[in-house]
Amino acid sequence: xxxxxxxxxxxxxxxxxxxxxxxxxxxxxxxxxxxxxxxxxxxxxxxxxxxxxxxxxxxxxxxxxxxxxxxxxxxxxxxxxxxxxxxxxxxxxxxxxxxxxxxxxxxxxxxxxxxxxxxxxxxxxxxxxxxxxxxxxxxxxxxxxxxxxxxxxxxxxxxxxxxxxxxxxxxxxxxxxxxxxxxxxxxxxxxxxxxxxxxxxxxxxxxxxxxxxxxxxxxxxxxxxxxxxxxxxxxxxxxxxxxxxxxxxxxxxxxxxxxxxx
Amino acid sequence: xxxxxxxxxxxxxxxxxxxxxxxxxxxxxxxxxxxxxxxxxxxxxxxxxxxxxxxxxxxxxxxxxxxxxxxxxxxxxxxxxxxxxxxxxxxxxxxxxxxxxxxxxxxxxxxxxxxxxxxxxxxxxxxxxxxxxxxxxxxxxxxxxxxxxxxxxxxxxxxxxxxxxxxxxxxxxxxxxxxxxxxxxxxxxxxxxxxxxxxxxxxxxxxxxxxxxxxxxxxxxxxxxxxxxxxxxxxxxxxxxxxxxxxxxxxxxxxxxxxxxxxxxxxxxxxxxxxxxxxxxxxxxxxxxxxxxxxxxxxxxxxxxx
Numbered sequence: 260x261x262x263x264x265x266x267x268x269x270x271x272x273x274x275x276x277x278x279x280x281x282x283x284x285x286x287x288x289x290x291x292x293x294x295x296x297x298x299x300x301x302x303x304x305x306x307x308x309x310x311x312x313x314x315x316x317x318x319x320x321x322x323x324x325x326x327x328x329x330x331x332x333x334x335x336x337x338x339x340x341x342x343x344x345x346x347x348x349x350x351x352x353x354x355x356x357x358x359x360x361x362x363x364x365x366x367x368x369x370x371x372x373x374x375x376x377x378x379x380x381x382x383x384x385x386x387x388x389x390x391x392x393x394x395x396x397x398x399x400x401x402x403x404x405x406x407x408x409x410x411x412x413x414x415x416x417x418x419x420x421x422x423x424x425x426x427x428x429x430x431x432x433x434x435x436x437x438x439x440x441x442x443x444x445x446x447x448x449x450x451x452x453x454x455x456x457x458x459x460x461x462x463x464x465x466x467x468x469x470x471x472x473x474x475x476x477x478x479x480x481x482x483x484x485x486x487x488x489x490x491x492x493x494x495x496x497x498x499x500x501x502x503x504x505x506x507x508x509x510x511x512x513x514x515x516x517x518x519x520x521x
Numbered sequence: 522x523x524x525x526x527x528x529x530x531x532x533x534x535x536x537x538x539x540x541x542x543x544x545x546x547x548x549x550x551x552x553x554x555x556x557x558x559x560x561x562x563x564x565x566x567x568x569x570x571x572x573x574x575x576x577x578x579x580x581x582x583x584x585x586x587x588x589x590x591x592x593x594x595x596x597x598x599x600x601x602x603x604x605x606x607x608x609x610x611x612x613x614x615x616x617x618x619x620x621x622x623x624x625x626x627x628x629x630x631x632x633x634x635x636x637x638x639x640x641x642x643x644x645x646x647x648x649x650x651x652x653x654x655x656x657x658x659x660x661x662x663x664x665x666x667x668x669x670x671x672x673x674x675x676x677x678x679x680x681x682x683x684x685x686x687x688x689x690x691x692x693x694x695x696x697x698x699x700x701x702x703x704x705x706x707x708x709x710x711x712x713x714x715x716x717x718x719x720x721x722x723x724x725x726x727x728x729x730x731x732x733x734x735x736x737x738x739x740x741x742x743x744x745x746x747x748x749x750x751x752x753x754x755x756x757x758x759x760x761x762x763x764x765x766x767x768x769x770x771x772x773x774x775x776x777x778x779x780x781x782x783x784x785x786x787x788x789x790x791x792x793x794x795x796x797x798x799x800x801x802x803x804x805x806x807x808x809x810x811x812x813x814x815x816x817x818x819x820x821x822x823x824x825x826x827x
Contacts, residue, residue, distance in 0.1 A: 362532075365532075366532070366535075366536045366539070368759075370536075370540065370804055370807070371762055371765060371766065371800065371803040371804055371807055372762070372766075373766040373769070374766070374784075374799065374800045374803055374804075375800070377784075377788050377796070377800075378544060378547065378796060378797070378800050379547070380788065381787075381788045381791055381793070381796050382547055382548060382550070382793075454661060458663050461663065461665070462663065462665060462766075462770060465665045465770060466769070466770065466773065466785050466788070466789075467785075467789055468785075468788055468789070478665070481665060481666055481669070482665075484669070485665075485668075485669035485774060488669060488672075488673050488677065489677055492673055492677075495669055495670065495673065496670070499666040499669070499670060502663065502666060503661070503662060503663075503666055506661040506662070506663065507658055507661045509661075510657060510660065510661040511657065514657065
């Protein structure tokens with residue numbers, strides 16, 4: 260873990276700040292301080308300033324980070340579940356079923372995901388549950404491909420053949436022998452899925468189609484900051500900086516892990 | 522080669538058909554109808570309205586009618602922009618979006634392949650690692666952060682370029698949107714080029730070229746680059762998807778009158794016909810790009826042409 264030590268450390272700090280920070284701050288993310296509207300960083304009581312209606316930017320950024328990370332974790336979980344199940348079944352069954360299932364994956368790859376998620380949001384209303392279910396439902400394809408390849412290779416291995424010869428049933432072999440051997444590579448790709456998911460969530464929230472007020476996410480904060488950047492650039496740079504840090508750290512950690520395992 | 526194109530078309534068309542049908546059905550399932558209002562309508566009026574718009578027909582009949590209309594380029598009236606059909610709006614916005622997307626793709630290819638070549642020419646040295654790290658960082662930058670930050674620095678602080686707007690397509694107005702859109706794609710292309718070159722440089726024909734005493738630059742560009750670009754070509758499909766998606770946000774950030782802006786407005790206002798049309802159009806564009814990628818494939822690597 261030598262190469263990825265710095266990203267791991269940075270990401271850990273961001274996560275810690277997102278969990279602990281809001282408890283320590285005197286301001287809630289949606290509390291308005293009428294005496295300090297749009298004050299610059301370094302003002303008394305608001306170390307990183309306030310936004311255009313006097314809400315503490317540090318509190319808002321931390322609360323936004325928290326929501327962004329939560330949505331990302333939940334969506335990545337959904338994609339992991341679908342991807343592993345799909346890939347494992349295709350790889351295990353083989354033949355026609357495998358062929359058909361992978362054709363579906365190929366077909367889905369050609370679709371404009373973001374637009375499908377937005378279509379879902381438009382049709383079924385914008386709720387945070389739908390945000391991560393929708394994202395998870397479109398981001399499982401690579402996971403399915405990777406898992407299928409692994410299962411295909413694993414099922415010819417002697418210990419699996421031995422289990423089969425000993426009369427173990429397919430679900431038992433799957434859980435006892437195949438899934439544990441998948442875990443490493445699945446985690447690496449999960450880590451590479453998370454930045455994608457973070458990106459989609461903030462993208463949707465940026466456009467006003469994802470997380471809705473009074474909740475806030477980094478995408479919403481970047482949008483608010485961009486609207487106000489001519490007078491208060493820090494309102495854009497702070498949440499934007501946090502978002503970019505998270506994305507870069509996750510990408511570096513994920514690639515490092517994948518290169519190690521592949 | 523022709524067989525390959527034919528086979529690709531045979532998978533692309535059903536995919537597109539499935540997109541159209543699925544989005545139409547999703548719209549049907551969605552809560553709320555076009556004639557819902559505060560006041561309950563008199564059943565006779567409601568029945569008349571339903572008949573006029575063909576809503577009383579069986580579902581497969583409605584799907585079939587929609588498909589026929591879409592095939593003729595008729596996406597129906599916009600529910601929000603009352604005086605326009607969806608086709609009008611698309612015709613207005615598409616040229617702007619295509620200009621933006623095409624310029625960004627060219628910029629991404631130029632930056633990406635250039636950076637990949639530059640890094641490969643200095644393989645193993647610190648410059649190589651620095652460039653590739655920078656390119657990895659680029660892939661992690663979301664365009665909705667780079668866009669506003671670029672506008673902040675180069676337009677508001679330095680005053681070199683306009684902040685936003687279309688300016689009738691004058692180049693100065695396009696510089697920042699194109700760069701913001703191109704950067705993440707450029708990063709991905711650079712990584713693919715660099716990896717492709719690493720493989721290509723180890724191949725026999727490249728060793729032969731080098732043994733014949735050709736200059737390293739000539740070997741790199743004339744002999745190694747072409748096979749190295751095969752993975753780049755296969756990335757064109759996803760790149761197109763990324764650019765189209767990014768364009769939605771970039772058009773919002775820079776207030777460009779493209780399709781993406783209409784799409785976001787349509788999505789916020791539940792303008793179903795408009796949203797549906799854009800989804801279908803973008804799906805078609807992405808499928809088209811995958812096809813172009815396959816053609817590029819065959820041109821770059823003759824072995825695939827069979």
